[in-house]
Amino acid sequence: MSSQKEQRPVAGNRGYIRQKKERTIDIVSRRLAQRYRKEKRFKLYGLFSIILSTVFLAVLLTSIVSNGYSAFFQTYIKLDVTLESTMLDRENLGKSDFQGIIKQSITKLYPEVADRKSKRELYALFSSGAAFQLRETVMKNPGLVGKTIPYWVPADDDVDMLMKGHSKRGVPENERRLDDRQLGWIDKLVDQNRIEKKFNVTFFTAGDSREPELAGIWGAVKGSFFTLLVTLALSFPIGIAAAVYLEEFAPKNLATDFIEVNINNLAAVPSIVFGLLGLAVFLNFFGMPRSTSLVGGLVLMLMTLPTIIIASRAALKAVPPSIREAALGVGSSKMQMVSNHVLPLALPGMLTGTIIGMAQALGETAPLLMIGMVAFIVDIPGGFTDPAAVMPVQIYLWADSPERAFLERTSAAIMVLLAFLIMMNAVAVIMRRRFEKRW
Amino acid sequence: MIVPVLLLILLALSVAGFFLGRKKASAVAKSAGGRHKLHSRPNYYGIVTGLWCCLPAFFLFLLWLIFEQRIVTSLVIADLPPTLQQLPRERLVLIVQDIRNLATGNIVSGEITPEMRDAAAHFLELQDIGTMITSVLVLVVALAGILFFYRRITPELRARNQVEIVIKSLLIVCSTIAIFTTVGIVLSVLYEAIRFFRHVPVTDFLFGLEWSPQMAIREEQVGSSGAFGAVPVFAGTLLISAIAMMVAVPVGLLSAIFLSEYADKKIRAVVKPLLEILAGVPTVVYGFFAALVVAPSIRAVGSQIGLDVSSESALAAGLVMGIMIIPFVSSLSDDVINAVPQSLRDGAYSVGATRSETVKHVLIPAALPGIVGGILLAVSRAIGETMIVVMAAGLSANLTANPLQAVTTVTVQIVTLLVGDQEFDSPKTLAAFALGLVLFIGTLLLNIIALTVVRKYRERYE
Numbered sequence: 001m002s003s004q005k006e007q008r009p010v011a012g013n014r015g016y017i018r019q020k021k022e023r024t025i026d027i028v029s030r031r032l033a034q035r036y037r038k039e040k041r042f043k044l045y046g047l048f049s050i051i052l053s054t055v056f057l058a059v060l061l062t063s064i065v066s067n068g069y070s071a072f073f074q075t076y077i078k079l080d081v082t083l084e085s086t087m088l089d090r091e092n093l094g095k096s097d098f099q100g101i102i103k104q105s106i107t108k109l110y111p112e113v114a115d116r117k118s119k120r121e122l123y124a125l126f127s128s129g130a131a132f133q134l135r136e137t138v139m140k141n142p143g144l145v146g147k148t149i150p151y152w153v154p155a156d157d158d159v160d161m162l163m164k165g166h167s168k169r170g171v172p173e174n175e176r177r178l179d180d181r182q183l184g185w186i187d188k189l190v191d192q193n194r195i196e197k198k199f200n201v202t203f204f205t206a207g208d209s210r211e212p213e214l215a216g217i218w219g220a221v222k223g224s225f226f227t228l229l230v231t232l233a234l235s236f237p238i239g240i241a242a243a244v245y246l247e248e249f250a251p252k253n254l255a256t257d258f259i260e261v262n263i264n265n266l267a268a269v270p271s272i273v274f275g276l277l278g279l280a281v282f283l284n285f286f287g288m289p290r291s292t293s294l295v296g297g298l299v300l301m302l303m304t305l306p307t308i309i310i311a312s313r314a315a316l317k318a319v320p321p322s323i324r325e326a327a328l329g330v331g332s333s334k335m336q337m338v339s340n341h342v343l344p345l346a347l348p349g350m351l352t353g354t355i356i357g358m359a360q361a362l363g364e365t366a367p368l369l370m371i372g373m374v375a376f377i378v379d380i381p382g383g384f385t386d387p388a389a390v391m392p393v394q395i396y397l398w399a400d401s402p403e404r405a406f407l408e409r410t411s412a413a414i415m416v417l418l419a420f421l422i423m424m425n426a427v428a429v430i431m432r433r434r435f436e437k438r439w
Numbered sequence: 440m441i442v443p444v445l446l447l448i449l450l451a452l453s454v455a456g457f458f459l460g461r462k463k464a465s466a467v468a469k470s471a472g473g474r475h476k477l478h479s480r481p482n483y484y485g486i487v488t489g490l491w492c493c494l495p496a497f498f499l500f501l502l503w504l505i506f507e508q509r510i511v512t513s514l515v516i517a518d519l520p521p522t523l524q525q526l527p528r529e530r531l532v533l534i535v536q537d538i539r540n541l542a543t544g545n546i547v548s549g550e551i552t553p554e555m556r557d558a559a560a561h562f563l564e565l566q567d568i569g570t571m572i573t574s575v576l577v578l579v580v581a582l583a584g585i586l587f588f589y590r591r592i593t594p595e596l597r598a599r600n601q602v603e604i605v606i607k608s609l610l611i612v613c614s615t616i617a618i619f620t621t622v623g624i625v626l627s628v629l630y631e632a633i634r635f636f637r638h639v640p641v642t643d644f645l646f647g648l649e650w651s652p653q654m655a656i657r658e659e660q661v662g663s664s665g666a667f668g669a670v671p672v673f674a675g676t677l678l679i680s681a682i683a684m685m686v687a688v689p690v691g692l693l694s695a696i697f698l699s700e701y702a703d704k705k706i707r708a709v710v711k712p713l714l715e716i717l718a719g720v721p722t723v724v725y726g727f728f729a730a731l732v733v734a735p736s737i738r739a740v741g742s743q744i745g746l747d748v749s750s751e752s753a754l755a756a757g758l759v760m761g762i763m764i765i766p767f768v769s770s771l772s773d774d775v776i777n778a779v780p781q782s783l784r785d786g787a788y789s790v791g792a793t794r795s796e797t798v799k800h801v802l803i804p805a806a807l808p809g810i811v812g813g814i815l816l817a818v819s820r821a822i823g824e825t826m827i828v829v830m831a832a833g834l835s836a837n838l839t840a841n842p843l844q845a846v847t848t849v850t851v852q853i854v855t856l857l858v859g860d861q862e863f864d865s866p867k868t869l870a871a872f873a874l875g876l877v878l879f880i881g882t883l884l885l886n887i888i889a890l891t892v893v894r895k896y897r898e899r900y901e
Contacts, residue, residue, distance in 0.1 A: 028791075035793055042795035046697025049690040050710055053769075056762045057717050063732045064724070241613035249607060250614070261887075262617040268816060268886040269879065270823020272850050273624055276875045279857065280627030302620050309617070335603040363721025366825035366850070369858055392723040392826075399727045399830060407731070414724050421719055 064418075068411025074200035074213060075155040075163045077126060077189055079105040082148040083138060093139055098131040102153065109194075110185060121182055127154040129214040154202065155195065157212040157405035159186060163197065166404055203412065207380045208389060208397070212405030215398070217413050219380040223293055223373075223388030224362060226381060230297020231304060231361050236354050238301075239308030240343075243350070246309070247316040248338050267306035274303045275370025283371060290372035291387040299367045304357035311353020315346040348435030355428040359421050365392040391417045445500070445574050449581055453493040456585040460488025463592045471594045479599035487598045490605055491584035496577045503573040511565045512539070518561060520554055538562055628879055631863070631872035638866040639667045644873060646670060650836035650847075652856060652867050667870055669877070671836035675846030679757045679828060680821040682842055686761025687821075688814055691768025696798055698769070699776050718766035726830030729759035734831055741843065751833035751845040760827050764817050771816065775809030775893075776802055778900050808896040815889035819882040825850040849874050 081101060088096045106122060107113065113122050130153035137151070138144055154160075158177040161167040163186075173179055178186070189195040206216030242263075250256040278299035282288045288295050319342050327337035368374075373393050381388035389397070391413065398410040464484035468477040477484075512535055516524070523534060534555065541551065541559035592598075636644070647668015694714070698707055734755035741748030748754075779802055787797040803810070833845030834855060856871035863869070 035796070039793040039795045042798070043697070043701055046693045046701055049693035050697055050702075052690055053694055053717060053762075053765050054710070054713055056765075057713060059732070060720070060724075060728050060762075063728065067731070238613045238616060241610045242616065245607075245610035245614040249610065259614055259617055262621050264890055265883060265886050266617055266620055268819055268882065268890075269624070270820075270825070270850070270882055272823065272825045272853060273628070273875060273879050273882075276853070276857075276872060277620070277624045277627050280631060280872070281623050284863065285627075302616075305616065305620070333599065333603060335606060359719065363719075363723070365721070365723045366829075366854070369825075369829075369854055374858055392721050395723050395727065396826065396830070399723075399730065410727060414727065417721065418724070421721070422716075425715075425719055 064411045064414050068408055068413075068415050070164045070166070071203060071408040071412035072200050073164075073197045074202065075160040076152040076196055076198050077155050077159075078194040078196070079126075079151050079153055080108065080148055081105045081134065081151040082108075083145050085146045088138070088145050093142060093145075094135065096135075098135045098138070102126070102130050102134060105151075110188075118181070121179070122185060125156055125159050125182060125185060127156050127213045128211060129154065129209070152196075152198070154213045157403055159195075160213055161404050162186065163195065164408075166408070203409065207378050208376060208394065209378060210376075212401075212403050212409055215406070215409060217391065217394060217416060219377060220389045220391045220394035220413070221416075223296075223377075223381050224390040226293035226384050226388060227296040227300060227390050228358055228362060230294055230384060231300040232354070232358060234297070234301040235304050235308055235357065239305050239354070239357075240312050240350055242305075243309045243312030243316060244338060244343070247313050248342065249334070263306050263309055266302075267310060270366075271303055271364055272366040272370065274299050275367030277302065278367060278371045289385055289387075291375045291377070292385050293381060293388045293390075294384040295371050296368050296373055296388070296390065297384070299371060300361040300364060303364065303367060304361045307357040307360060308350075308354050311356065312346070312350040315349025315353065316342065318349060319345045345437070348431055352428045352432050355424055355431070359424040359428075362390075362424070363392055363417070363421060365396055368393055369396075391420075441570055441574060442504075445577060448578065449493055449496055449500075452578075452581045452585070453489040456492040456589075457485040457489040459485075459585065459589060460592065461485030463488075463589055464598075467592055467594055476594045478595060478597050483598035483602050484592055484596070486602050488585055488588045488592075490602070491588040492581045493584075494605075495584055496581040499580055500573065500577050503569070507566070507569060511562060511569060514565050515558055515562050519558055523554060542566075624879060628872050628876045631869050632876040635866055635869035635873040638869070639873075643667060644669055648838060650852075652852070652870050665867060667866065667873075669849075669874065671838040672847055672849055672852055672874065673877075674838055674840075675753065675832070675836065676822055676848040676850075678840060678842065678846055679753050679760065679832060679848055680818060682754060682757025683760035683764055683821045684814070684818060686758055687764035687768050687817060690761075691765045691817075692772050692810065694765070695769040695772035695776060696802075699773055700794060700798055700802075714766040714769060717762070718770070720763075722763065722824060722826040723830070725759050725763050726826040726828075729755050729827055729831035733759050746843060748843045749833065749845040751831065752843050753832065753846045754842040756828050756831040757842065759831065760821055760824055763824070763827065764821060767820060768813060768817050771813030772806070772810050775806045775813065775896065778809065778897065779805045780900055806896075808892050808899075812889040812893035812896065815885050815892070819885040819889070822885075823850065823878060823882050825854060829854050849878050853878070 079102070082105060083101065087101055087104075103119075103123060106126060107119070110122060113119055133153065134151065155163070158167070162169070162178060162183075167177060169176075169183065186195070202214060203216045205218050206214060207219030209215040246256060246259065250259075278295060282295045282298055283290060323341055323345065324337055327341045328334070332340065368390060373389060374397065375387060375389070376397070377387050377389050379386070395410055395413050395417065398406045398413065461481045461484060464477060464481040465474075468474050468481070471477070474481075515538065516531070516535060523531070526534070537551075538555055538558045539562065541555060542562040644667050647666065648670050649666040649668045650671050651666045653665065694710075698710060702710065734750060734752065737752060737755050737758075738748045738750055783801050783805055784797055787801045792800065828848045828851050832851055833847055834851065835845060836847045836852075837844055839846065853871045853874050856867060856874075861868045
């Protein structure tokens with residue numbers, strides 16, 4: 001462009017006209033190729049960013065799956081446990097020395113190990129929870145006393161990691177979690193076919209534990225369930241009631257405008273601020289118990305309420321006015337019109353919004369940290385006022401643990417959480433497809 | 440144990456009231472000459488009877504639940520032996536706490552004296568008496584409610600309107616919860632923040648350059664006062680948010696443009712759900728991903744080219760946060776771009792503009808307010824995002840603009856200060872609320888601006 005300007009004679013208007021005029025079409029054609037290149041480049045940028053987002057998603061999911069799938073299996077070691085009646089008190093089975101029995105059967109496998117230090121190293125290959133599991137088995141089946149049974153006990157997480165190939169044998173001994181002697185003992189187990197990977201039932205049935213091989217997500221799943229139950233029981237009716245009032249009854253005035261501004265703002269307030277509210281109001285002011293599903297559910301209720309209200313209002317808006325007019329026309333009151341005609345038509349949309357809100361609540365962590373749901377809780381919660389962890393918090397806690405075995409368990413817990421979330425969202429999508437009416 | 444039983448009885452009584460009321464209404468109607476003489480349908484009379492049964496009784500019960508502890512405690516204190524009563528207030532509070540723990544079977548902190556054991560027994564006794572009295576009162580009120588309304592049922596009574604008034608007030612109460620939540624947030628955060636500013640002046644907090652809230656336990660130790668200059672924390676928040684926006688805005692905007700202007704239906708049907716999955720992934724998962732995959736790989740790349748990258752670099756946290764925000768930006772921009780009328784596009788095409796020229800010179804200028812609003816909302820999300828930074832960003836407050844170093848953010852500090860033991864009289868704990876106040880006000884301003892901009896924009900094309 002600029003070079004053209006320079007060529008233009010300075011003689012002013014007349015000289016410009018006298019020069020042979022370049023036609024517009026020529027300028028356009030000359031630039032056409034360049035413009036098409038630009039067009040192509042722009043399209044590529046768009047395509048590239050789409051690909052980039054999908055690649056991000058793919059990397060995220062594959063890294064989690066590849067880290068986590070092995071946690072669904074756990075290494076078990078077969079011991080020949082002799083339940084000697086001398087060591088077991090039939091009257092008082094629960095208090096018998098099962099630890100001793102387990103140790104005895106381990107020493108039987110390795111008669112050559114004698115001194116205390118080596119024995120301790122040997123016992124370290126087996127999970128410290130083995131005795132509890134044996135105790136439960138025997139308690140359930142007291143007829144076993146006096147017999148010798150083959151019994152699979154979970155291996156310690158270091159052994160588990162070795163068998164899964166997460167920790168390598170090649171590294172120098174002082175950098176390994178297991179020394180050469182322990183590796184030798186494990187090799188002996190492998191030779192005797194006493195070591196095997198089995199489906200990790202513990203992971204789905206146990207609560208949290210300091211030992212990775214004994215840790216499970218059932219406590220967190222139940223905690224999440226109770227928490228979401230509180231959230232759902234409160235936010236669904238309250239959200240629908242608020243939406244119905246604002247959409248169907250509220251006069252247009254300053255007060256309702258204020259409510260609306262508040263709802264829209266709350267939808268965008270950082271979730272951690274709700275945690276601060278929960279800490280200051282529910283815990284400190286009302287003195288509710290810390291770390292419970294009840295308080296967690298209340299905080300999440302306040303957080304998801306705006307989402308549910310906004311979705312429900314959209315669903316109410318989608319019901320055509322003719323339905324309202326018809327109902328009013330045959331003499332129903334406004335309340336009857338809403339409850340008998342508008343609400344049933346808007347309900348699927350409201351439910352969809354609620355499910356999406358619940359999915360959000362299920363994945364939320366930050367506000368729950370504020371109200372003390374980060375405690376280490378072994379017991380599986382049995383009610384709303386029991387201390388509980390929820391799944392995202394459990395993931396956060398495990399992610400902080402240094403053991404390699406917790407890494408795969410964290411990933412596995414994430415997989416379970418994502419499965420729940422995808423299920424909820426799928427239900428929402430299906431409901432939207434099936435029940436959504438377009439007028 | 441008595442609470443659920445009482446509530447069940449109340450429910451049963453209400454149901455009974457419903458049937459009684461309905462029956463009476465039918466009977467009244469019959470004697471008046473048929474159903475049409477009744478103002479409302481019999482069911483409404485039943486419902487009002489049920490409401491008269493349960494509402495007053497329930498409120499009474501609620502009052503008891505709220506004031507039970509206070510009344511019983513003050514009675515117990517009044518009956519304590521004089522030696523205990525003359526103790527200073529703090530000691531007395533502790534002892535009362537112990538008595539309560541003793542009574543409920545919790546762990547008692549102090550040693551248990553016989554007086555306390557007596558007081559605990561007294562506590563339980565008073566509690567039992569109170570519960571008994573309330574239960575009886577609640578039931579009497581419930582029955583009285585039924586009786587009261589039952590006798591008033593006449594054909595002229597406008598039962599439906601009464602029911603509707605009750606339901607409508609319920610709806611109004613529900614819709615004001617949003618206001619109460621906001622008020623609750625403001626009050627709770629403000630109250631503790633003001634307590635914090637009594638220890639640390641506001642100007643020191645807002646403009647101080649050093650942040651080290653860990654306070655020593657003993658007075659004479661070094662650093663016993665802590666330093667509460669929040670500028671490094673704010674700077675870290677802005678740095679990470681800026682990195683996140685640098686990822687999210689171009690990628691999100693270009694994806695939205697591609698999806699709405701270039702992609703055909705098939706691609707859209709595949710890509711949109713994928714972006715929704717990206718949006719639905721919980722932030723704790725992103726945090727794990729950032730700490731496990733992104734941060735180590737950035738560190739590895741850095742050491743390859745000779746850069747010293749912190750293992751908790753701002754870059755890793757910002758990058759992953761950007762990925763998290765991509766779907767947010769893209770769905771908001773998708774909305775606003777689709778809201779631009781087709782006539783504008785057609786006009787541009789008709790004068791010979793290519794698609795990209797239409798986008799750049801027509802669509803984006805037309806949609807700019809909406810896009811800016813969406814980006815502001817995204818910034819507010821980035822600032823308030825917690826889990827990613829808690830897991831992937833550092834704790835030490837460095838005042839730096841170098842994305843390869845570790846910085847800390849407002850949310851990280853709130854979490855670290857409040858998780859674990861809290862003492863609500865130390866500035867360390869209260870500082871979290873001051874940070875929360877700044878966070879709330881900052882995001883509130885961003886949200887208000889963004890929402891107004893977006894609404895103005897929508898109004899223009901609707």
